[in-house]
Each structure stands twice: as C-alpha cells, then as structure tokens.
Amino acid sequence: MLNISVNNNALLIEEHSNLQQLISVAGFSEQIIAVAVNGEFVPKTQYSNTILSADDQIDIVKPIGGG
Amino acid sequence: MLNISVNNNALLIEEHSNLQQLISVAGFSEQIIAVAVNGEFVPKTQYSNTILSADDQIDIVKPIGGG
Amino acid sequence: MLNISVNNNALLIEEHSNLQQLISVAGFSEQIIAVAVNGEFVPKTQYSNTILSADDQIDIVKPIGGG
Amino acid sequence: MLNISVNNNALLIEEHSNLQQLISVAGFSEQIIAVAVNGEFVPKTQYSNTILSADDQIDIVKPIGGG
Amino acid sequence: MQDLANNNADLLTLYDETFNSRFLLGTALYRSPSEMCEAIKASESEFITLSLRRQNPQQNKGDSFWQMIKETGCKLLPNTAGCKSAKEAINLAEMSRELFDTPWIKLEVIGDDYNLQPDPFELVIAAKELISRGFKVLPYCTDDLVLCLRLRDVGCQALMPWGAPIGTGQGLLNKYHLQSLRERITDIPLIIDAGLGCPSQAAAALEMGYDAVLLNTAVAKADNPVLMARAFSLAISAGRAGYLAGLMQRRQTAAPSTPILGQPFWHQNSL
C-alpha cells in the first residue's frame, strides 16, 4: 500500500493506482472537480495514465464563492 | 414734476402719480413683475393707491434663472 | 431664619445677614474667592452692604485648572 | 587614430592609448573624477592598463549637488 | 427594492408636501434655455430654484424664461440670492410669493462677498419673520450646529447646509461637522445646498443620511449639462439606496473575501 495525501488528509491506496482510481476511491466520481498532483495541474485526460507514488500530495478542488 | 428712481435709473414723473401710473409710464404694463418702493414690497392691490414722493426708489423685478 | 442656597446647597442663616457674614459662616473667610448672588457678580467692596434675602442663590468660586 | 566618445562627445585618439592617457588628453588630469568605459566602472588603479578600442564610450564624472 | 432605489416608495417630505425626487436643481448659468429644459427633464427633479432681478421692460427675457419654466411642470422654489440683510430677503420673498404665487422660499442672506456664505445672524431674523408670515422657508445655511438648531427653533421644517462655498465644486468640505449635524438633527430633513462639483459627492451626502441635494453650477457648467443632470440623478438614487441598504463597516485591516478554508496547495510540510 502507498501512503498519499488527499487535500492534506493521509490516505492509503493500492500500489500502482492511477489518479482516476484514486478519485473514485476518494468518492469524487461524477463530481465537478479539478485536480493537481504535487502542486502541478493534471488535466482530466491524464487521470487514468497518471500513476501515483508514495507521498504524492493530491489537491481536489470544487467551485466556491470568490471575490 | 417729481424726480424718482426706477431700478436705479432716474425718472421724472407727474406730481401725485401713483405706482400704477408709474408702471405704465415705465413700460411694464401687462408684464410679469413684482414691485417694491424704498425697499418695501408693495402688493399689486396697492399699486393704485400708492402715491409716489420725490426721491422714491422703486424696484421692478422679473423672473430670472437662479440657483 | 432665611433659607438660601450656597453653591447649590441649602443653608439657613440669620435674617438681615449680609454677604460678608455669610462668607464667614460658610467658612470661606481668608480664602481666595469670588462671589455672585443670583447670577450677578458682587465685588468684594459690596460684601458688607449686600443684605441677603430668602431663596438667594450664592455662588462662591475658587481657582481651578482650565483649558 | 581611434574614434571614441567622451561624455558623449566624439574624440580622436592615438591607437593603443590607455585610459590614463585619454584622461590627460581630455584635460582631466589632477581633477577629482571617476571613470567608466562602456558603462562599466574602471578603478583608478586600472587606468594605465586599460587600452581603449574604437567606439569606446567613456564617462568621466565630477561631484555635483544632489538630492 | 428597485422602488426604494428609485425613491418611488421612499418619498422626501418637506413641510408636509412629498416629492419623489431628492434632487433640487437650479435654473441659472445654462448655455441656452432649451439646454436648461433638457437638463431639468434629465435630472427628474420636481423642484427647481429661480430668482427675481431688475430688468428693462424691453427685455422680454423674464417673460419667455417664465414661460419655459412653467412648461417644465416643476414646483418652483424662488430664492433670495444676493440679499445682504434680513430686510432685503424678507421683501424679496414677499415679491416672489406674489409673482410666483407660492409660499416656498429658498432663504439666502449673504454675509460676505468673498465666500458668499450665509450670515447666521440675519438668517435667523429673516427665517423667523418669514415663518410667521406663512412662508415655507428652506434656509441656505452653514453646517454650524447651533445656527441650525436656532433655525429649527424658529420653525424651519427643513434646513439646507452648504457643502462648500457656492460655485466652488469643492464638495463636502467638513464631513465631520456634517456628520455631527445629521446625528443631532434627526427630526427634519437636511438638504446639502451648494458646493458640490461631481456626482460622487452628491452620493456621499445621501450615504451620510442627508435627505436631498440642491445644486446648479455642477450641472450647468458641465461640458454636457444634460448628461450631467442624469449623472447626478443616478448618484443621488445610488447614495440614498446605499444609505437605506446599510453600508458595511469600514475596517482598518484587510480581510479576504474568498474563503481561506480549503486553500489548495497548502500542506502540513509546507509549514
């Protein structure tokens, strides 16, 4: 298992998981989101071929009011 | 003859003239005016029985733009 | 006895007392003061011949810091 | 002869002249000055071994009031 | 809401008469009478000032001007501009009442030719007398609280403190005093009269709780008086709506509008 962080919370996932799998594991499937891995934006098209490594830091964001 | 002043211009009028007569002599008949004699307002109703004396100072005013 | 007010405090004094007597009765003798009776200034020279009447209102003031 | 510029004025000097020579030719000997060649400061110690080339731009400055 | 902002549901009351517009406009200094009429229309003002002056019988100006003014359909507010004593102002007020057939008077008693400021002493004398004669007096006054209290005491049911000297366009020169004035005098309308130069200043007056604005030069002397009249009309509605909506508290230090919670890219180890 790999230890990663999603929105600053620790999470254990299967080795060799890709970003697409993480998103569903984390419960964000079907949601309006955008994602960055280790501070770098990852386009939707790259979710499935983005393999996660230990200590990866994933940001999953959703729309909110802003000024 | 009496020497009076109308709007600060000297004018000679018959003795015993009243204000009504002065107004027509001065050419203000039928005009939209208000009048003061020696600084005191004189209502229209008093024109005919306001007898003028020497050195009377008459103000005859008409509407103008104001702020 | 007469009922008067000194600096807004009620005081009973002998009939026919003069201002000079009141000042000593009230304990202001020898002090640096100025006096008014019923809102009117009374010069020192007039203390002894200022006879007090019932309900007179006496102000006795002393120096204080001011701006 | 070489064509150089001193304080933005054209000047012709001998080939292989050094900065020390230029300074005296230009009349700045014995004066309180500082010098830059082509925008780069040149310390006094380097005047004699700074050989000038064609089109060099020399700045020779003196003290003046400033805010 | 829209209503409030448009002042339809939010009326100005002066001497028991109500007005939809909080904009009182002057009729002097325009390049032409037609420009004046267009500007009045664009301002949506319902209450316009005018005056009386000596003219020759030959000058039919007075009469033609008078025709155009009547056609605007606005309520008239004659002034006593230029009067320097209570006596002069009282007599000119009487002349205005007869000629314009109105009890309304903008009472002006000038105390100094240099800054054209009101004379507090003559003003109170004139106001008291005119009130007793049944006039509806709108006194052009300073922002002096004691003067304003005296004018109220003699029966004025609205006051018109200056923002700045007439024709300067300096705006609200003393916001501190104007604020105190508004806090102390809450039972009658206060109208800023004179000194305003741009729409934002009119909006600021309304935001402070002033009930209306009277001006002339800022519109008449604009490059485009008609558009400027419209601008002031909008600004006055804006300021009034801002006042009614309750302005945010001014803060000394910054505060983010966008929430900080959930800020991306932040990580424990970035501490």
Next chain:
Amino acid sequence: MQDLANNNADLLTLYDETFNSRFLLGTALYRSPSEMCEAIKASESEFITLSLRRQNPQQNKGDSFWQMIKETGCKLLPNTAGCKSAKEAINLAEMSRELFDTPWIKLEVIGDDYNLQPDPFELVIAAKELISRGFKVLPYCTDDLVLCLRLRDVGCQALMPWGAPIGTGQGLLNKYHLQSLRERITDIPLIIDAGLGCPSQAAAALEMGYDAVLLNTAVAKADNPVLMARAFSLAISAGRAGYLAGLMQRRQTAAPSTPILGQPFWHQNSL
C-alpha cells in the same frame, strides 16, 4: 444620453469582448445563495468572480453553488485568491480553465498576509506565463505605475489596481497615484478592484476615468445586499455619466450661480 448613462451605447471592452455593465461582482460572503443570486440580479453585473477550494466529496456545496451560478447566466471570472507564488497561481488558473471552461482569470498573487496586497514580482511572472498559455488575464495589482506598465508589457489587456486593501472599505486611498495611473495608461481598461466600501467611492472611480469596478464585501456585508447591489450599479452608471459629461472645473473661490446683474434694493446712494 440616457443610453450613455445606461452604458447601452457605451460598452466596456476587455480582451475584445464587450460588456454593457461596468460592475464586476464577487460571489462570496453572502448570508445565503439565494441572497447572492438576488444581489447579482440587482447589480445588473454580467461578469462575476468565483473560486476553487478543497472540499470533501460529501460536501455537495460545490455542486449546488455551481448550479446556482450557472443559472445567473453571467460570464464567469475565476480567481486565484490566496495563492502566494506564481507557480500556485498558474496551476490554480489551469484548474479553473478546465473546470469552468473559460480562459478568463482574475490573477491574484498575495504578497503579504497582513494587508493581502499583490506581490508585484510573482504577479508579473505569473501574468507573463498565463498570457503565453492563452489566458485572458485580469491581474489584481497595486496602483504602482511601474508594475502596471510591466503587466501591460507582458500582454495584459486590462489591469485591476486596488483602491484599498481587500475588505477594508477604505475607498480610493491614493487618488493622486490613481490619477497619474489613469493619465499614463490610456490604451487599456483600468478596473478598480478591492477596497471600496460605499457607492460614492465607486462613482468617484468612474469619474476619474476608470473603466469599471470589481467588488464583493461592500455588497455582501451590507445590511441589505440586494439593495446595496442596486446602489453600486446606479453609482457606477452615475460616475461613468459624470465622466462622459465632463465635470465642472473645481474653483478655489466662491462664484454666484444666480446672476448679480439687476440685484434689487441696491442704489447709488447705498454705496
């Protein structure tokens, strides 16, 4: 005229897109989403800011908020609020472009947590990069002329200098600099972003020749945000109309509006 004041004939152009409204409004800090929607409608704004934040999958808030925003029909302006480096801002901008499907970005790079001011150095780096990636960058910047010229040089087609620190409501703190800025940068739109607290300040910005205003707190934190949105909308139209109409020249000394010629009661011998 009406048209101009209503900005119908007087469009705002940003990156070759035109807008009728000169009011950009934020979507944070409202008491409720419905209040937000009403305020947006009352503001007549066509361009509204929003942001992205980490949220739990359970929080459906993001999605419902997103629904309501879409229903407003407004163009979206995502911001990079809270980002502290060019890198953070660039990546959040990319995430916004994908999620909101828009090239527009309000570029915010905060340089100090105390006054939340833009970081001039990171801001230029981020702006240059995002322009090169095809974003339509609206940078939140200071009123520093040199910074603004650099941002223009890297390709920004509009700039958004602050009036005062975010959320303070202090208004236009440095009118002198803002005036210089407007005089120097005449070829692209300038939008006052942040620091405004009341409608009169927005009107003043437009009167100075600024092209538009962006704000959030002053509306959302008003007692009545919907009415306040309306108030700002009117103030912005007022300020714009005032600018177009050409403000009168401010004068140092008083000048009568009512003519002096023909003043009654004056007599030779009164001299």
Next chain:
Amino acid sequence: MQDLANNNADLLTLYDETFNSRFLLGTALYRSPSEMCEAIKASESEFITLSLRRQNPQQNKGDSFWQMIKETGCKLLPNTAGCKSAKEAINLAEMSRELFDTPWIKLEVIGDDYNLQPDPFELVIAAKELISRGFKVLPYCTDDLVLCLRLRDVGCQALMPWGAPIGTGQGLLNKYHLQSLRERITDIPLIIDAGLGCPSQAAAALEMGYDAVLLNTAVAKADNPVLMARAFSLAISAGRAGYLAGLMQRRQTAAPSTPILGQPFWHQNSL
C-alpha cells in the same frame, strides 16, 4: 534666523502686549500639579489658561493650585468654560477679573453640549459687553468668517477659532475655511484654540499664517506631558519659521532635485 525661529525677534502682540511664545497652554487634566508645572516650563509658554469653580471651604485645592500657578510666573488667562449664556459668561468674567486681578478673559460661551461648540449669537453679545467694560477678550469661536468679522467689529483685537471640537484631537478639520479666514482677517492675530492632537497639526496652523496655538488636552493627556509640551513648543517654532521662510510651491508633477544635465551612461546611440 535663529532669532526668528525662536521668536525672540518675532513677537506675538495681543492687545498691545507682546509675547515671545506663540504657545498658550491650559492647566487642566494633568496627573499631578507638579507634572503640570514641569509641562508649563517645558512648553516655554508665557500665557496659561485657568478657571473658576465652586468648591467647599474644606477643599484647599483652589488655594494650593493657585499658589503653584503664581509660582510659574506666567501671565494668566482665565476662561469662562461651561457658560451657556452671555449673562453667565459676563458675570464669570467679572469674578475672574476681580480674583485674578487681570482684564484678560478667554471668552467661552458653549452653544451645544454635544460638540461643545461656541454659540455664535451669545458670543457676540458677551464679547461686545465685556469689551465695553474694559476686558481684553480672546473669544473662543468657530471658523465662521461672518462670526469672526462681527467679533472684530465689536472690538476684539484677537480671535481664537477652533481647529476641531474640544478634546477630540482631530486637528484642523476645515483647512479650506481656516485658510479663507486667514486671508480675510489680516489685521488682528488669529489663534487656533481647541481640537489639536499632535505637534504636526500645530505646525500646520502656524504654516498657514495663524499667529499662535492654544491647547490643553493634547499635552495633559499625552503619556509624557512634559516631553509633549516640549514637542508642541518645537512644532510651533517650526511652523512659524516655515511660514516666515516662505513654503515652496506645491507641484502636481514630479521634478528631479539632482540635475539631469550630464547624466552619465546616456549616449546618442542609446536613443
């Protein structure tokens, strides 16, 4: 020069009496009488205000205070603080004249408990009467030009307009009016009395051409009143010297102090 700045050669004249110092200081609100005396010494003031109040015979305070004041060697300026009518002020003035054996009086007639402003109406009445009784009246007044002209007309040989309400420390609230006042009244001294909070405000008053400053709270309520008294003394000398030295003209646009001519590194081909 030194002399001018120290006011040795540059005397203040009030009712034909001359003073080296342009700083009039109050004697209230100090933490202790000794602190007061030290502050007075540090201020280099020659003219100090004090007052009269009802006290019990037991309170020897009045007498001891009186002793300390006499030992300062300063000229005394009794005030009529708190009086609300001409009658009260006139009678308190008479009591002061007798007790302090001086014709000098700082005439205060309060018109409103809220802002403690002078009552213009009662003030003129009291000033006229006291002048006729031989007092040297220094009236605490507003910055109202007409009021000030009236006070001069009834014989006041110096005036003391407020900068701001007593004790607020707001400074010179209306520089525009204070400037007009100074331009209009050039034949008698004008002293800013009340409302100053910091030395720079006092300096500004002198720079505007005001002849002196009277204050109390700003010194007495400072953390270190003795040092603050010194600070105001220096500021008043500074402002006076600045006025006498002729201030530079304020410019709208920048102008280099260091000459541009001979700028190094610039070359034809760099054009």
Next chain:
Amino acid sequence: MQDLANNNADLLTLYDETFNSRFLLGTALYRSPSEMCEAIKASESEFITLSLRRQNPQQNKGDSFWQMIKETGCKLLPNTAGCKSAKEAINLAEMSRELFDTPWIKLEVIGDDYNLQPDPFELVIAAKELISRGFKVLPYCTDDLVLCLRLRDVGCQALMPWGAPIGTGQGLLNKYHLQSLRERITDIPLIIDAGLGCPSQAAAALEMGYDAVLLNTAVAKADNPVLMARAFSLAISAGRAGYLAGLMQRRQTAAPSTPILGQPFWHQNSL
C-alpha cells in the same frame, strides 16, 4: 527630556553608525553654494546627499563644490539619481565609492520619467548586488510593503520610502500605507525620502514612528532656505518628541478640558 527632544540621547542608527540628527539634506537647487552651506549648518544635518555628473575639464565647478562640501564636515551620501537600470546604478555607485571614498549610497533607480518613481524590480536587483559588494545601501523606494520586505531580505539595514513624488511637496500621500509599513517593519529604520513640502509634514512622519526624513527641494526652493532648514530641523525634533511622548488618543466626540464639576450659576431649579 530636553535631550530626547534634541535627539542627543536619542540617536539614529544606520548600519551600526549613529547620528544625532534625523534630518538628511540634499545639496542641489540652491541659489548659491554659500546659501547651501548656511542652510546645511542651520539644518544641523550630519548626513548630506550629493551626486556625480559629466562635466567638462574647464568646469571647475565640480572641484569648488567639492571643496565647500568637504568643509561642512558632514558625512556624505552619494546618490544614483537618474539611473534607469540596476546596471547603471551599480556602476555609478562604484564610481561614487571610489571618488567619495565612502561605502554609503542612496540607491535610486528611476522606473518612470513621469512620476520619477523607483523601479521596484531593478531596485531589488541593484540593492542585492551592492550589498554583496559591501555597500551601505539606503534605497529610495515606494511605500509598497512587499517591495520593502524584499529590500530588507536582500540585506538593506534601512529603507527610504517616498512620501510623494520627488519635488512635488505633496507630503505623505498615503498615510494608511505608510502606517502599515511602519507597523510591519519594526526592526530597521525607515526614512521618508522625497515629496515633503512643509515642516508639518516632516513632523507628521516622525510622529508616525518614522526614524528620519530626507529632503532637498522644500529647503532649497523656499524663499529663505536657511530659515526653512531651521524650520524642518525643529519640526523633525518636534515630531520625534511627540512620538516618544505618546500622542493622545484621537476622539470622535468632544470632551471638556476644564472640569464640569462645580460649574457656577447652575441651580436645581434651573433644571
């Protein structure tokens, strides 16, 4: 106390060197060299700015000027006025260090010919390089907090933010920012450089906690530069003393200085 106000016991420390005077004075724009010298003496300044320019060998001006400057006995602060890039400023700094035999440099990198403001970007580059070369850099900067923090981070041990553009005499244009700056940067001295026009503005800068003032035009362009130099010297001492003495709290509402207790003439029945 006296000592504090005279700054004898209250020294200014820049790069570990101490100064009695908090007044840095420029040497340009005087009507004559002798006037300059007198003004420097009157200012009691210990640290004066000067510059380098191209001159002809025939112009002995540079040398005579240099003689007079040396005779003042003041420490020298050469500037890089007019430089428009880090490279120009660095090289002119090196030339100054050699010629004037001092590591001190007033670092000026102009970013715009219109307002002569510092270029934040080039300024940080130049400051970093010069610090690394052992210069004692006093950067002329804006009041931008982030810029100031960067300059401190690259090793500047004092900063010189502008009050207003050079030569305008506009004073402290943005007191809000200058206040934030002082609150945020407490570990190194801050000197207001440029834009001051009158002594009261210098006093205000010191009252805000600024450590010193640098100016030139306001003294050199006064009608009487020598007296004006004295005026600024006094104002700076006044402002410093005011700061050390702890200014009173500004109040919104009036508060009597003379006690209310014991007010004469007041009686129960007068209620």
